[in-house]
Amino acid sequence: MCWMKGCDDWREMGEELDDEREILKQVFGDSSEDEDCEDQTVIGDSAYEGGHIRRWEQAKEIKGLWLCRSFLSPQQESSLLSAIRNEGWFMEASQNQAMRFGNLPTWAAELSDSIHEAVLSSNHMTDPLIVDRHNGVKIDCPLPSDILWREPLFDQMIANMYQPGEGICAHVDLMRFEDGIAIVSLESPCVMHFTRVDETSRNPTSKGEVDVSMSKVPIYLNPGSVVLLWGEARYLWKHEINRKPGFQMWEGQELTQGRRTSITLRKLCQVD
Ligand SMILES: O=C(O)CCC(=O)C(=O)O
Numbered sequence: 001m002c003w004m005k006g007c008d009d010w011r012e013m014g015e016e017l018d019d020e021r022e023i024l025k026q027v028f029g030d031s032s033e034d035e036d037c038e039d040q041t042v043i044g045d046s047a048y049e050g051g052h053i054r055r056w057e058q059a060k061e062i063k064g065l066w067l068c069r070s071f072l073s074p075q076q077e078s079s080l081l082s083a084i085r086n087e088g089w090f091m092e093a094s095q096n097q098a099m100r101f102g103n104l105p106t107w108a109a110e111l112s113d114s115i116h117e118a119v120l121s122s123n124h125m126t127d128p129l130i131v132d133r134h135n136g137v138k139i140d141c142p143l144p145s146d147i148l149w150r151e152p153l154f155d156q157m158i159a160n161m162y163q164p165g166e167g168i169c170a171h172v173d174l175m176r177f178e179d180g181i182a183i184v185s186l187e188s189p190c191v192m193h194f195t196r197v198d199e200t201s202r203n204p205t206s207k208g209e210v211d212v213s214m215s216k217v218p219i220y221l222n223p224g225s226v227v228l229l230w231g232e233a234r235y236l237w238k239h240e241i242n243r244k245p246g247f248q249m250w251e252g253q254e255l256t257q258g259r260r261t262s263i264t265l266r267k268l269c270q271v272d
């Protein structure tokens with residue numbers, strides 16, 4: 001639901017939202033309006049949905065990277081975690097990944113629907129002209145319409161569980177998956193780093209080595225957030241999570257690491 005437009009008493013609604021914002025601030029910390037976060041993102045917009053505000057932000061440096069930090073309320077996050085635990089996937093220490101293709105578990109299909117709803121309720125989506133990337137029209141929305149309206153939005157899921165110190169190496173997701181990937185973060189926060197695929201050829205040092213650390217873009221993923229990768233963010237940038245000591249730095253401080261769970265949703269390419 002769009003709370004800015006088409007609402008008779010939006011001021012009253014706005015006051016409620018101010019309270020809501022205050023609560024959110026206490027629960028999630030402040031948003032990208034924080035000076036410290038200025039480097040990371042520009043402000044997107046907010047939408048009032050499912051009892052809390054969902055605000056979308058886009059990365060300044062990475063086209064097609066959109067983040068909704070308040071995607072899940074704390075309550076929604078804990079129900080999702082219970083649903084994942086009920087699958088019984090991570091019973092042994094050696095098990096840290098589970099995959100599903102085709103029909104997703106109900107909770108994952110609901111997650112996919114929530115992503116659709118959250119994108120749809122973004123104020124960016126109120127003008128259909130800005131969402132059609134095939135007409136040469138400016139794209140300024142969390143997900144372009146050809147991805148948002150495909151059926152199903154996602155048909156493949158990976159649940160990853162990371163113990164402190166564990167992460168994932170820099171990669172671009174396999175080409176067998178279509179454009180448009182969503183990653184939902186749960187439990188512990190982390191910093192995901194993005195590096196341009198062609199950075200290695202662009203940035204050689206005097207010794208011919210490559211200093212990619214200079215050009216890494218850090219994105220803070222808080223529990224309950226969803227990040228969407230499409231277009232350049234999906235194809236032209238590698239993403240990685242390095243949780244070795246000294247690498248999870250945010251705002252000058254090293255993050256305290258706990259267990260982190262993530263759900264990645266993608267769509268397999270059709271084979272004809
Ligand atoms: O766990 C994450 O946040 C990222 C997972 C990922 O990049 C992948 O499964 O391809």
Ligand SMILES: [Fe+2]
Binds near residue numbers: 172
């Ligand atoms: Fe990935």
